[in-house]
Amino acid sequence: MALLEARAERRRARIVAGLADMGVPAVVEGEDVRASAPGLARRWWRNLALRDVGRGGL
Secondary structure: HHHHHHHHHHHHHHEEEEEEHHHOOOOEEOOOOEEOOOOHHHHHHHHHHHHHHHOOOO
């Protein structure tokens, strides 16, 4: 189980780093990654790369 949790932590860290590379501040809160930025919803729909960050497209 610890191996699975470590894998999930690394994945969340990669998502946060990927978002940061795109200029979107994000933090890990428990098992969730929270991202917040002005106009983020608009960017989310326009930018496939931004959506792929959370889908393993890193």
